Amino acid sequence: MLLFDLTTRHGARPSPFCWRAKLALKHKGLLHDEKACHYSDIRSIGDGSFRTVPVMQDGGVFVGGSLNIAEYLEKTYPDTPTLFPDDPHHRYAKFVEAWVDTSLQPQIFHTLAYDIFLLMPDAEQPYFRKTREARLGMTLEEARDLAPSKLPAAQASFLPLRRRLQEQPFLCGDAPAYADYIAYGALKWQRLCCDRELLSDAADPIHAWFSHIDGLATAHAPTGS
Numbered sequence: 001m002l003l004f005d006l007t008t009r010h011g012a013r014p015s016p017f018c019w020r021a022k023l024a025l026k027h028k029g030l031l032h033d034e035k036a037c038h039y040s041d042i043r044s045i046g047d048g049s050f051r052t053v054p055v056m057q058d059g060g061v062f063v064g065g066s067l068n069i070a071e072y073l074e075k076t077y078p079d080t081p082t083l084f085p086d087d088p089h090h091r092y093a094k095f096v097e098a099w100v101d102t103s104l105q106p107q108i109f110h111t112l113a114y115d116i117f118l119l120m121p122d123a124e125q126p127y128f129r130k131t132r133e134a135r136l137g138m139t140l141e142e143a144r145d146l147a148p149s150k151l152p153a154a155q156a157s158f159l160p161l162r163r164r165l166q167e168q169p170f171l172c173g174d175a176p177a178y179a180d181y182i183a184y185g186a187l188k189w190q191r192l193c194c195d196r197e198l199l200s201d202a203a204d205p206i207h208a209w210f211s212h213i214d215g216l217a218t219a220h221a222p223t224g225s
């Protein structure tokens with residue numbers, strides 16, 4: 001099994017969506033290799049139809065999109081631990097994905113866009129600038145200058161997660177599963193791209209939640225380049 005993962009100029013792997021897929025594979029105990037790629041490499045994966053990573057190759061099958069990958073693994077490897085406990089139709093995971101994709105990650109992105117730009121290799125920077133400036137509606141330098149003022153909104157976007165973790169250790173209950181990995185990917189991305197601490201309260205339950213999942217993520221690092 002091979003996972004195509006986005007890389008930076010120094011080989012960091014910050015993509016929040018790729019973290020979701022990596023955790024899904026670990027959760028199921030499925031060994032995989034990783035193939036690092038840049039934005040400009042994505043169109044050469046598989047039949048050339050993919051526009052984003054993660055993409056997973058399982059033998060001759062290519063699957064793109066983090067939730068598609070999780071759903072493929074769930075269906076194809078039914079004897080491995082479930083990614084969707086008590087959520088057979090994945091409705092809860094889809095709601096968490098919608099919250100993370102439309103609120104948490106976009107709010108974080110406002111604070112992080114320029115940091116990500118600096119992490120990209122020179123050859124990838126023009127593409128990143130063009131596409132992300134269109135998304136932000138401002139230049140990356142304007143986003144950098146506004147980043148401190150955007151921090152409170154990014155911090156506030158963690159509230160739904162914090163509220164659930166005050167009641168139970170993981171979004172999925174007593175143990176983490178796919179919905180947790182979706183939210184984890186956002187914070188992992190932020191922490192890999194910059195040193196600014198978003199969660200300043202040491203008693204925040206998000207810290208213990210993150211550390212636990214991070215331990216799973218970094219155990220048994222895959223091979224590959």
Ligand SMILES: N[C@@H](CCC(=O)N[C@@H](CS)C(=O)NCC(=O)O)C(=O)O
Binds near residue numbers: 017065
């Ligand atoms: N809905 C997709 C989104 C994946 C995505 O946006 N990945 C980014 C990397 S973090 C990407 O590949 N972007 C390609 C580009 O901007 O050209 C998923 O869940 O996998």
